[in-house]
Amino acid sequence: MRERRLHLASLEDAARLGARLAQALETGDAVLLEGELGAGKTTLARAVIAALTGESDAPSPTYTLVQSYETADGFALLHADLYRLRDARELDELGLDEALDQGAALIEWPDRLGAWRPADRLEVRLEEAGEGGRDVRLAAHGSWETRLDRLI
């Protein structure tokens, strides 16, 4: 595992990190977005989706739990928000494994995943910092280790 810390002073900084993440994404990647309510998980996921699909107002999958996207060149992107997942058995129905076969997954509230932890994963922990910004800890596992430096 390799880790890096950075600070996002504004929504523009979040958009830039999202765009760099989008460029680095490969098939089989999971990006685990961690942090309290309001930490900025959906904001970062939306920035990735916007960079990859041009969809600038992606809905938050608060109730649907998952939302899928496909880029023009056929790369599949799944955005999941597991906050309302009631039972680990529901996970099977969300198609996370299938999503990673065809593309990448951005997952909010990954603590709900239980033992399911993809080997190639980037853990992004967001935390509110002073003056409206966010502190970010990136923890790169598996193939993300060699791509971590592209993100900062």
Ligand SMILES: Nc1ncnc2c1ncn2[C@@H]1O[C@H](COP(=O)(O)OP(=O)(O)OP(=O)(O)O)[C@@H](O)[C@H]1O
């Ligand atoms: N880097 C940032 N700088 C400043 N404001 C931010 C940043 N990221 C997010 N925000 C603001 O914080 C608020 C909450 O963000 P967001 O909805 O992305 O959080 P979340 O972690 O997805 O929350 P939840 O767990 O409730 O889904 C939004 O109003 C958003 O504009």
Ligand SMILES: [Mg+2]
């Ligand atoms: Mg959210």
